[in-house]
Amino acid sequence: MHPLFLFLSFVALLSALGVVFTKNPVHSVLFLILTFFTISGHYLLLNAQFLAAVNIIIYAGAIMVLFLFVIMFLNLNELTEPQKPALAKIAAAIAGGSLLLILVAALKDIVPTGAVTGTAFNSQIGMVDQLGLKLYTDFLLPFELASVLFLIAMVGAVMLGKRETGERNF
Amino acid sequence: MIELPALGWQSIVIFVVFALSLLIATYCTYAERVIAAFLQDRVGPDRAGPYGLLQPLADAVKMFTKEEFFPGGANKVLFVVGPCLAMITALMSSAVIPFGNTMSFGNNAFFLQGIEVNIGMLWIFGVVSLGVYGVMIGGWASNNKFSLLGAIRAASQNISYELAMGMSLIAVLMISGTLSLREITLQQSVAGEWQMWNIVKQPLGFIIFLVCAFAETNRTPFDLPECETELVGGYHTEYSSMKLGLYLFSEYVNIFVVSAVMSVLYFGGFNFPFQYELRDWFVNSQGWELNSAQNLITLMGAVGIFLKIFAFIFFFMWIRWTLPRFRYDQLMRLGWTILIPLAVFNIVLTGALILFGVI
Numbered sequence: 001m002h003p004l005f006l007f008l009s010f011v012a013l014l015s016a017l018g019v020v021f022t023k024n025p026v027h028s029v030l031f032l033i034l035t036f037f038t039i040s041g042h043y044l045l046l047n048a049q050f051l052a053a054v055n056i057i058i059y060a061g062a063i064m065v066l067f068l069f070v071i072m073f074l075n076l077n078e079l080t081e082p083q084k085p086a087l088a089k090i091a092a093a094i095a096g097g098s099l100l101l102i103l104v105a106a107l108k109d110i111v112p113t114g115a116v117t118g119t120a121f122n123s124q125i126g127m128v129d130q131l132g133l134k135l136y137t138d139f140l141l142p143f144e145l146a147s148v149l150f151l152i153a154m155v156g157a158v159m160l161g162k163r164e165t166g167e168r169n170f
Numbered sequence: 171m172i173e174l175p176a177l178g179w180q181s182i183v184i185f186v187v188f189a190l191s192l193l194i195a196t197y198c199t200y201a202e203r204v205i206a207a208f209l210q211d212r213v214g215p216d217r218a219g220p221y222g223l224l225q226p227l228a229d230a231v232k233m234f235t236k237e238e239f240f241p242g243g244a245n246k247v248l249f250v251v252g253p254c255l256a257m258i259t260a261l262m263s264s265a266v267i268p269f270g271n272t273m274s275f276g277n278n279a280f281f282l283q284g285i286e287v288n289i290g291m292l293w294i295f296g297v298v299s300l301g302v303y304g305v306m307i308g309g310w311a312s313n314n315k316f317s318l319l320g321a322i323r324a325a326s327q328n329i330s331y332e333l334a335m336g337m338s339l340i341a342v343l344m345i346s347g348t349l350s351l352r353e354i355t356l357q358q359s360v361a362g363e364w365q366m367w368n369i370v371k372q373p374l375g376f377i378i379f380l381v382c383a384f385a386e387t388n389r390t391p392f393d394l395p396e397c398e399t400e401l402v403g404g405y406h407t408e409y410s411s412m413k414l415g416l417y418l419f420s421e422y423v424n425i426f427v428v429s430a431v432m433s434v435l436y437f438g439g440f441n442f443p444f445q446y447e448l449r450d451w452f453v454n455s456q457g458w459e460l461n462s463a464q465n466l467i468t469l470m471g472a473v474g475i476f477l478k479i480f481a482f483i484f485f486f487m488w489i490r491w492t493l494p495r496f497r498y499d500q501l502m503r504l505g506w507t508i509l510i511p512l513a514v515f516n517i518v519l520t521g522a523l524i525l526f527g528v529i
Contacts, residue, residue: 056299
């Protein structure tokens, strides 16, 4: 296996464990950001440059900033963290464990595209131009629907930000 | 001669770009004072060295020798990580900026650019969006209410203005059809054609980008994260010695990078008027080889882009000493209800102009 792949996987797993096991929520968020970076590294190894860049911009650059923002406001720490009853912890462990089991069972026999010789696989599909062509030909309708959804969300945000008539705080 | 097997030409370019960003950021601190003095009709720094040129050095010595202070109850690790992150993210983005065209020596040719990737613009955008972490982490780890307020302001300000910035970039993308900054630069000047810089095609997009650039670099009139009249010093209230230095320094590196991005995207990057005519004149009338003429043009282009960058840096400082600071609600309203709708309008307008073949 590629040494870079091993290194990235190692860091990804370690930081993902860090997200769960660290006590401080701010540290959790920072570990999660590190995890996103290693996942972007994996995307780069898989020749998916666009996905790698967008993963950084959206997840590490925007969503995690919002996470951090909220957590800083709440100022959570060990003292204020509510103690969960043992029953809830056991139930969570069982639920999480069975999810892991289902995922492993579902994914263990999967053959990746291109692994079997003879199947057509375009190694350039992760590049920006190829991905764009694919999105605008084969997946045009879902793509446009998603963009309309985003536009609506954005208009909603602007509407919420607008000052209502008569409202004057300063 | 010592052999450096791991270093190719490209690594030398990367190292030079790195050194230049630091040097320019250093002298930005000097330029800021000189320009402030000029605008306020004062003398400015003139004691250290001729014309005060050694002032940045004196500042550095002061910064390094000051007491290193950790506030009580601060998160020690993150308190140190904050300024480091601010500096790292500031320095990372200059990797993809083309500072010049190709240099060729015999059969070897290399770009005056750190790395040429076809996601250059996305890289810049990604790194810019990461820049806020340094401020946020530092402000939170200080365990100070003013720092925390500064950090939270920085976060909401950056997220709000990133949206408009990204959408003004999309309009540039629509006319260029590529994410590679080198390609975008080359498209703005084609041999034998009357080709305009992108500023002519994208005046509205440029203004939106410029306003967002001020907000993303936390410069006046958008310097609310530090805002000394309300928050003492904002996110860096508790910082001292070189950790504070890194924060201030990273701001200047960011200004340099953002100026470079604006030069590349809207002002033709390393192109200058009549460059192809000049090259042909060297080749035809002066009997130069094509390669050496091209190299000379490349070097002149590199000087050109730096002149454009310096002009933008001057503009940043000019604005700082001219305009007062926005109030926080004004800042948010400008971002969400003016800039974002304008950016969407700019995208629609650009699309229509492309559709009807105007640009």
